[in-house]
Each structure stands twice: as structure tokens, then as C-alpha cells.
Amino acid sequence: MSVSLRPSEALALWHDVTLDLVRDGGHDFSSRQITILLTIYLEPPPHTVRGLAAKLKVTKPVITRALDTMGALDLVTRRRDETDRRNVIIQRTVKGALFVEKMGDIIVARAKELPR
């Protein structure tokens, strides 16, 4: 238990950060895409298409398409699971790690300058 935020502060923070992402980010990701990216980079591996789909309560093609998009941007990679070749293991990339790190910095900076 930990970060104490009032609703108005919480919304102001969300507003400021998404504004930064829109203005400076270059990309315009949906909530689904953001969630998939952060899950891959924050939760312990391995990550599979089925696992992500279950966690987000969406269908598998949604995950496949999001991986296609973010793979084309070099934010994630896919690899066959050799122990069970039906599975696909989703892996992190240097570029993706930098992207997520930058996002963390934006949130921290905006939280710091929040009026209260």
C-alpha cells in the first residue's frame, strides 16, 4: 500500500502523460497495445499469445495483430518454443526496453510537477 493520490490528481497525471505521448511519441497506441507492451516488459517471462489473450480478456488474433505491429516497430520479437513447438515465446528488444524506460521517465516527471 503506497502511492497516495486524490482523483483530481490522478486524472491530471493521466492527462499530462497521455498528452506527452501524443505530442512527442510519434505513435498513437491504443490501450490494448500499451497493455500488451507493458505486460511483456514488466511481468516475468515467458509470455505467450494465449497467456496474453487470457490476461487481457481478448481473443488471440488481437494479440497476434498487436505483435505484428509492434514487431514491425522492433518493440518486441517472437520465437518458437522448442520444447513445445505449438507455442510462441514473445521476447523483449533493446528498442522496446528504451521505449518503456522513456515512458516511465515521462510519468515520473509529470507526477513530480503535479500541483496539489
Added chain:
Amino acid sequence: MSVSLRPSEALALWHDVTLDLVRDGGHDFSSRQITILLTIYLEPPPHTVRGLAAKLKVTKPVITRALDTMGALDLVTRRRDETDRRNVIIQRTVKGALFVEKMGDIIVARAKELPR
């Protein structure tokens, strides 16, 4: 100046909240749409298409289309500015206010249960 967050906490918070929005929200808004909605509900009126476009650094049709979408969902409304009929004033709705309020509650709740 105020909310102290470390990068890992910031990202975990973002992940948890977007996950809630994806799973329970029903909608899958883009960063642009979220920013537009929060700007309307957090910053003092009046809001115009031109003003929002300038703030977000996007073209005006982007704003018009977003207002079409959120208007169809009854999250915002439009009204002609009678003092200068070229302008359109974007207004809040009860449904939109409830949506934003719920979003604030989600962020607060996720911040509270953040491990640190």
C-alpha cells in the same frame, strides 16, 4: 510539487490501470482520444476544435472525428458559439463525467495497492 514515484512504480501503475480499462472498459480508446476527453473534463472551458488541435499538435479533422466518435457514445456534445458562429463549443455530458470519474477511481485504487 508532489507525487513521488519511481520509474518501476510508475510503469506498474500505468500497466495496471490500462489493464483495467481494457478488461472492463468496453471501449478501446487511443491516446489521442483519451487526451481529448480528459482535456475537456479537466481544463476550464470553453473548448474549441481549433484550441484542442493546437494543444495536441494534431490537425483539426482529427479533433472533429474524435468528437464524432465520443459524441456518438454521448461522452461529449457540441454547440455553436452564438457570439462567433464559426466556432463550435465542446461541452461535457453527464455520461462523460461519470466515465471520467470512474477512470479517476481506477487510477486511485491501483495507486493505493501498488507494492513498493
Added chain:
DNA sequence: TCCAATTGTTACGGAGGCGTTATAGTTTGG
């Protein structure tokens, strides 16, 4: 062995977003 179950992907038609450009309505200044 072979067939049912499970994996991820592709195909399909439809819906909606994009940027650019064109348009209609309104205001303002010479």
C-alpha cells in the same frame, strides 16, 4: 498409430482512423 485437443496464424468483410484537400458558413477590415 491415429485422432482429438491445443497452439498460433490467416482470411474475410466491415468499421473507423489517418492526412490532405476541398467546401460551406461566418466574420472582419479596407
Added chain:
DNA sequence: CCAAACTATAACGCCTCCGTAACAATTGGA
């Protein structure tokens, strides 16, 4: 009073995403 400036929106072709359904590859149990 009228042309230039400014507002928001519509139209265009393109692209990406959606959900459903079909699919190929792989596994494991009867």
C-alpha cells in the same frame, strides 16, 4: 459592401484494426 481570412466539417483514398471462422502445425492420450 465585398473580398480575404478564419471557422469547422466533408470527401477522398489509404491503412489498420475488429470479430468470426477456418486453417496448418504440433502434441498427447486412447
